[in-house]
Amino acid sequence: xxxxxxxxxxxxxxxxxxxxxxxxxxxxxxADGEEGLYAxxxxxxxxxxxxxxxxxxxxxxxxRRLRSAGKSFGVLVLTARDRWQDKVEGLSAGADDYVAKPFxxxxxxxxxxxxLRRASGWTTPLLQCGPVVLDTRAQTxxxxxxxxxxxxxxxxxxxxxxxxxxxxxxxxxxxxxxxxQDFERDSNVIExxxxxxxxxxxxxxxxxxxxxxxxxxxxxxxxxTAAGE
Amino acid sequence: MARTPSVSRQLVFAVAVPLVLSFAxxxxxxxxxxxxxxxxxxxxxxxxxVISLVSAAELTDSGRFDVRMxxxxxxxxxxxxxxxxAVRNARxxxxxxxxxxxxxxxxxxxxVTTGRSYFTRARLADGxxxxxxxxxxxxxxxxxxxxxxxxxxxxxxxxxxxxxxxFRNQLVAWFAALALLLLAVLGGLLRRVLRPVHRLEQEIxxxxxxxxxxxxxxxxxxxxxxxxxLNALLRSERARIARYRDTLGNLAHSLKTPLAVxxxxxxxxxxxxxxxxxxxxxxxxxxxxxxxxxxxxxxVTLGQQxxxxxxxxADLRVALLKVHSAKDLSIDAEIAPEAGFSGDVGDxxxxxxxxxxxxxxxxxxxxxxxxxxxATRPLAQRLVIHVEDDGPGIAPEDRNRxxxxxxxxxxxxxxxxxxxxxxxxxVALYGGELHVGxxxxxxxxxxxxxxxxxxxxxxxxxxxx
Numbered sequence: 001x002x003x004x005x006x007x008x009x010x011x012x013x014x015x016x017x018x019x020x021x022x023x024x025x026x027x028x029x030x031a032d033g034e035e036g037l038y039a040x041x042x043x044x045x046x047x048x049x050x051x052x053x054x055x056x057x058x059x060x061x062x063x064r065r066l067r068s069a070g071k072s073f074g075v076l077v078l079t080a081r082d083r084w085q086d087k088v089e090g091l092s093a094g095a096d097d098y099v100a101k102p103f104x105x106x107x108x109x110x111x112x113x114x115x116l117r118r119a120s121g122w123t124t125p126l127l128q129c130g131p132v133v134l135d136t137r138a139q140t141x142x143x144x145x146x147x148x149x150x151x152x153x154x155x156x157x158x159x160x161x162x163x164x165x166x167x168x169x170x171x172x173x174x175x176x177x178x179x180x181q182d183f184e185r186d187s188n189v190i191e192x193x194x195x196x197x198x199x200x201x202x203x204x205x206x207x208x209x210x211x212x213x214x215x216x217x218x219x220x221x222x223x224x225t226a227a228g229e
Numbered sequence: 230m231a232r233t234p235s236v237s238r239q240l241v242f243a244v245a246v247p248l249v250l251s252f253a254x255x256x257x258x259x260x261x262x263x264x265x266x267x268x269x270x271x272x273x274x275x276x277x278x279v280i281s282l283v284s285a286a287e288l289t290d291s292g293r294f295d296v297r298m299x300x301x302x303x304x305x306x307x308x309x310x311x312x313x314x315a316v317r318n319a320r321x322x323x324x325x326x327x328x329x330x331x332x333x334x335x336x337x338x339x340x341v342t343t344g345r346s347y348f349t350r351a352r353l354a355d356g357x358x359x360x361x362x363x364x365x366x367x368x369x370x371x372x373x374x375x376x377x378x379x380x381x382x383x384x385x386x387x388x389x390x391x392x393x394x395x396f397r398n399q400l401v402a403w404f405a406a407l408a409l410l411l412l413a414v415l416g417g418l419l420r421r422v423l424r425p426v427h428r429l430e431q432e433i434x435x436x437x438x439x440x441x442x443x444x445x446x447x448x449x450x451x452x453x454x455x456x457x458x459l460n461a462l463l464r465s466e467r468a469r470i471a472r473y474r475d476t477l478g479n480l481a482h483s484l485k486t487p488l489a490v491x492x493x494x495x496x497x498x499x500x501x502x503x504x505x506x507x508x509x510x511x512x513x514x515x516x517x518x519x520x521x522x523x524x525x526x527x528x529v530t531l532g533q534q535x536x537x538x539x540x541x542x543a544d545l546r547v548a549l550l551k552v553h554s555a556k557d558l559s560i561d562a563e564i565a566p567e568a569g570f571s572g573d574v575g576d577x578x579x580x581x582x583x584x585x586x587x588x589x590x591x592x593x594x595x596x597x598x599x600x601x602x603x604a605t606r607p608l609a610q611r612l613v614i615h616v617e618d619d620g621p622g623i624a625p626e627d628r629n630r631x632x633x634x635x636x637x638x639x640x641x642x643x644x645x646x647x648x649x650x651x652x653x654x655x656v657a658l659y660g661g662e663l664h665v666g667x668x669x670x671x672x673x674x675x676x677x678x679x680x681x682x683x684x685x686x687x688x689x690x691x692x693x694x
Contacts, residue, residue: 082517083524084545084582085575091548098552102513114554139547151594152550153557178557 001116002026004048006036006062007078008055016049019105033057040066045073047115049108052079052090060093067094074115078103092137127162130222132201132209134162143207148200153178157193158201161210165224170217194218237423244415252408260397267393271384272348275362278305278382282314286325286378288370294324305329311385313359319343319377337381341365350386358386425449429456436463476523480515487511521651524575535569535683536577538600538612545582546598553589558596560585565601570612571681572659580655583648584616584676592618595671602682609660612682617668617675628665656680 003025007013010031017027028043030036033054040048040062048066052059063075074097077090082100090098097111127134131144139155141148150158160177161169171190178189194210201209211221285297296316298305304312305327313335315326321340334354341347343365351359361383369375425448435441443463444456487508494504539562546560570577581598588596599615606613623631632653656663661680668675 083521083575083579084548084586085578087552087582088544088548088578091551092544096551097554098548102509137547138543139550149559149561151557151559152554155550 001046001112002028002044003112004028004030004036004039004043004045004050006030006033006039006048006054006059007051008032008053009051012051016105016108023109031055033059033062036062037065040071041069045071047074047076047112049076049078049112050095052077052081052086060089063090063094074112076108076111076115078108127159128225129162129165129220130207130209130225132158132162132207132222134159141201143201150197150200154193154197154200157190158197161218161220162224165220165222168213168217168219174218236426237419240419240423241416244419245412248411248415249408252404256400256404259400263396264393267389271360271389272362275348275360275382275384276346276364278312278314279362279364279380282316282380282382283366283368286316286368294370296325296327298328309333311388313383315381317379317381319365319379321379324378335359335383337361337363337379337383340379343367343377351383358390359383360386360389425452433459473523476519480519483515483519484512487515521579522654524579535571535685536574537685538568538570538577538581538614539564539566541574541578541581542585542598542600545578545585548582549585549589552586556589556592557594558589558592559594560589561595561597563597563599567684568600568602568612569683569685571608571683576655576659577680580652580678580680581614581616583652584614584678587648588616588618588620588674588676591620592673593620595619597668597671602684603679606679608683609681610662610679612680614678614680615675616678617671618673619668619671620673622667622672622674623665631665632663652676652678 003020005013005016005020005027007016007029008031013029013031017029020027028039028045030039034056036048036050036054037057039045050059050062054062057065059077059079063077066075075095077087077095077098078101079086079090079098080101082098087098096115099108099111125135125137127136133142134155135141136159139152141150141155141158156177157174160174174190194212198210201207207222209220209222211219213219282296285299287295287297289295294316296314300306304310305314306329308329308331310329313327313330313333315330315335315337316324317337317340318324319340336351338347338349338351338361341363344367345365347361347363349361349363351361353359361381363379363381365377365379367375368378429444429448429452432441432444436444443460446453446456448456491505491508494501494508542562542564546562549560550558585596585598595618597615597617599617601613602611603613604611631649653663656678659680661678663679664677666675666677667673
């Protein structure tokens with residue numbers, strides 16, 4: 001994996017770079033927000049670790065700019081500020097997870113691995129297929145304008161299917177999106193989740209949003225349209 | 230920023246200017262009325278004279294025109310008496326003039342046509358002012374024979390003018406005195422009324438310079454609110470400074486032990502990683518704990534805007550779904566749209582974050598957050614928040630321990646158990662209430678928090694809609 005580390009404290013930056021390289025990853029390191037933005041835009045980054053207190057451009061600003069430039073790789077925020085207000089700010093700006101300083105390296109590694117699997121296409125705030133509208137910022141779903149309550153796994157499944165609307169997505173791919181470790185995988189879970197999704201989105205069986213292709217996977221049947229608002 | 234004028238000066242002007250203006254107007258009007266009335270009376274008097282002249286006019290035996298002056302004491306008989314009369318024919322030839330005219334050159338003006346009357350002023354050569362009445366009349370001197378004559382009477386105005394001037398002087402003098410008296414009384418009243426304002430001014434200066442700790446009481450209703458709020462602000466600021474000092478002191482002291490352990494471990498040859506790791510953890514915990522305490526705003530509700538709860542919960546929901554991505558969760562939020570918190574947004578975010586995070590950690594799959602305003606409860610506990618989960622719940626014997634500092638209800642859970650203790654601290658600071666119980670619907674834990682709350686203003690609600 002190619003990992004971007006943006007941290008202004010040299011000792012910490014070098015230590016992270018060293019540990020991540022030893023774990024088998026390719027690491028790009030940046031010492032301030034501007035360098036970080038350049039690296040994030042130019043190189044094929046898979047996941048990034050960004051400190052919030054950066055010189056030249058704040059970490060929050062960097063995350064916002066990466067997201068509005070269409071970069072959807074996972075972002076792990078690293079910072080000493082760990083009040084909930086700060087966490088919410090970071091995650092609302094586009095980060096995917098949060099690690100407070102001082103941290104244990106194994107924890108960072110575990111969270112990075114999880115991010116690699118579930119990095120979302122956060123860039124489009126609203127996804128729409130037919131009457132189904134997904135708000136990726138608020139993590140809410142409406143059908144014909146009425147709110148539908150989904151669990152986080154159901155939401156993630158739907159989001160992935162809608163991002164690739166029209167494409168066939170295999171069960172394996174969907175499982176990887178949900179679970180961090182292979183041994184937790186249960187092949188029935190996807191079927192159960194799809195069934196629940198169908199019941200919640202389409203109780204009267206009118207829209208039939210998700211199609212099952214035996215032996216191949218699942219697909220959203222509705223065409224993706226430009227979301228209004 | 231323009232300097233706003235003093236209240237005292239504004240009040241003085243606001244009262245003095247209309248007062249002086251209305252007095253001046255009154256003086257002017259009264260003077261006018263008096264002058265008019267005097268002038269009118271004079272005209273009537275002169276008219277009377279003309280009438281008596283007409284009745285006294287006759288043709289003598291020799292055919293000459295004469296006016297019989299019956300009263301030899303009347304003013305017309307005395308030379309230079311100040312009242313003069315004459316009769317002229319239509320062409321202006323004087324047929325008769327009163328004895329008083331002797332030696333005085335009086336020009337009665339142009340003769341007036343018959344039937345008309347003309348009342349005017351004129352000046353003599355020596356500057357004396359006269360009032361002159363000319364009347365054109367038809368006089369029958371014999372049955373069937375009439376002549377057009379002009380009867381004129383004039384009067385010296387010197388005396389009248391002097392009287393009018395005296396009246397005017399007295400009027401101005403009395404009104405000026407009255408105005409000054411009124412202004413003096415008003416000035417005194419204003420001073421008395423504004424005394425509390427000056428006292429407030431002075432006491433604030435004393436607080437500023439450190440001579441005084443709080444403002445005194447006994448202010449009138451309009452100022453009492455300001456004084457009370459200022460005192461509350463002063464108290465909470467002092468409490469906050471004391472708390473910061475305490476926190477830094479505690480922090481400094483409690484860090485010394487793990488630092489000492491680390492130093493000992495390093496100086497004794499090869500340091501053990503576990504020892505250093507453990508002490509670092511300890512330092513991190515201490516720092517977290519003390520800074521949490523310092524960061525809370527201290528329960529100040531003065532001047533705090535009402536924080537809308539719905540967006541805070543919505544943001545936390547998104548954040549927590551990301552943080553707990555390993556679990557298939559649903560976080561259901563039922564927040565009354567007008568529910569607002571009277572306090573610091575950081576405090577309520579931290580409190581709700583800890584509560585919902587805790588619920589997410591322990592739940593099986595469902596977390597429910599409800600918030601509403603309960604008008605039956607006092608203002609300090611009006612905002613009622615419930616956070617429920619479908620996890621194992623908190624056993625009654627553990628409930629107190631869970632809220633205690635640094636103690637975990639179950640060692641297995643991630644994170645240091647400081648979260649709920651922080652919630653209890655914040656609730657106490659704001660004078661709210663916290664209850665730990667069981668959720669009747671989800672059968673896990675149910676935490677109920679009551680905090681100072683207020684309904685959001687309608688304008689805020691419509692813009693958020």
